[in-house]
Amino acid sequence: MKILLAGATGAIGRQLLPLLVAAGHEVVSTTRSPDRARLIAAAGGRPALVDCLDRAEVFELLRKEHPDVVIHQLTALSARDLEANSRLRIEGTRHLVDASLEVGVERMIAQSIAFAYAPGSGPATEDEPLHLEATGARGLTVAGVHALEQAVAEMPIGVVLRYGVLYGPGTWYARHGLFTEGLRRGEVVASDGVTSFVHVADAARAAVDALEWPAGPVNVVDDEPAAESTWMPLYAKLVGAPAPARRPGREGWQRGASNQRARELGWQPVYPSWREGFREVLSPGSR
Numbered sequence: 220m221k222i223l224l225a226g227a228t229g230a231i232g233r234q235l236l237p238l239l240v241a242a243g244h245e246v247v248s249t250t251r252s253p254d255r256a257r258l259i260a261a262a263g264g265r266p267a268l269v270d271c272l273d274r275a276e277v278f279e280l281l282r283k284e285h286p287d288v289v290i291h292q293l294t295a296l297s298a299r300d301l302e303a304n305s306r307l308r309i310e311g312t313r314h315l316v317d318a319s320l321e322v323g324v325e326r327m328i329a330q331s332i333a334f335a336y337a338p339g340s341g342p343a344t345e346d347e348p349l350h351l352e353a354t355g356a357r358g359l360t361v362a363g364v365h366a367l368e369q370a371v372a373e374m375p376i377g378v379v380l381r382y383g384v385l386y387g388p389g390t391w392y393a394r395h396g397l398f399t400e401g402l403r404r405g406e407v408v409a410s411d412g413v414t415s416f417v418h419v420a421d422a423a424r425a426a427v428d429a430l431e432w433p434a435g436p437v438n439v440v441d442d443e444p445a446a447e448s449t450w451m452p453l454y455a456k457l458v459g460a461p462a463p464a465r466r467p468g469r470e471g472w473q474r475g476a477s478n479q480r481a482r483e484l485g486w487q488p489v490y491p492s493w494r495e496g497f498r499e500v501l502s503p504g505s506r
């Protein structure tokens with residue numbers, strides 16, 4: 220199959236490209252950086268230097284390549300700029316969908332999040348609404364994923380992967396990741412808010428599986444949503460940070476998500492619980 224992987228150099232993309240190549244697919248992979256283009260080539264992809272915020276560049280790429288499938292793993296989170304990230308989700312997705320529809324791409328698989336659901340109790344299922352009333356930074360994020368998901372739904376087959384909080388190599392939740400550093404500095408507080416995690420390698424595997432999945436949203440999260448007051452002390456211990464201070468209570472939307480649909484579709488995470496995954500990725504010597 221010929222696949223266009225938009226965002227091949229991000230935390231998920233780096234894990235996903237080798238899986239797609241190993242499965243025998245021809246993978247055209249985007250980056251804006253000539254240096255990262257070399258990494259793509261080394262991993263067996265064919266690099267395409269494209270800025271997905273540039274509509275003309277995206278159309279030119281799709282008209283040239285005519286892929287069977289587009290996998291959209293674009294985010295702009297390296298600088299923690301939520302506004303830039305939301306803009307990329309809104310505008311970048313629009314460009315990808317419009318260009319894909321023009322050249323007759325059948326399937327798009329796109330990255331969303333499993334923590335944009337409206338407040339409620341218990342892990343959220345895909346049938347529940349997004350938190351469209353959210354304001355501030357959260358409002359910006361939800362507006363971005365909502366626009367992304369609406370646009371992807373215009374495809375003949377649009378699969379939306381609602382990922383839990385990513386952990387593992389290259390993420391904020393790694394031994395030397397951004398979250399870990401905050402924890403070490405004592406800046407983090409553990410509430411009763413519930414988090415659903417997913418190991419970044421399992422996130423990549425879901426994108427491969429989704430080449431066969433029906434249209435619609437799928438939560439890609441592990442089996443064990445957990446309160447911050449449960450997972451944070453263990454995390455702190457593994458990275459040698461002080462135990463975080465406690466703050467009872469949770470925001471209504473901090474509820475985790477159910478992976479029942481992904482499981483029914485056959486997704487089998489190597490790390491079904493953050494408990495094993497954390498031990499592996501946070502131990503001394505891990506990246």
Ligand SMILES: NC(=O)c1ccc[n+]([C@@H]2O[C@H](COP(=O)([O-])OP(=O)(O)OC[C@H]3O[C@@H](n4cnc5c(N)ncnc54)[C@H](OP(=O)(O)O)[C@@H]3O)[C@@H](O)[C@H]2O)c1
Binds near residue numbers: 269
């Ligand atoms: N669900 C989650 O918890 C979640 C999801 C995503 C990210 N994150 C966190 O965010 C952090 C940063 O994410 P990341 O490492 O994936 O990096 P990132 O900076 O968010 O970039 C992701 C991908 O998007 C591409 N990209 C960004 N802007 C683009 C544009 N205008 N045109 C074309 N491509 C563009 C990047 O390509 P180039 O820069 O090579 O052009 C890269 O391949 C991670 O550490 C992770 O923990 C969390």
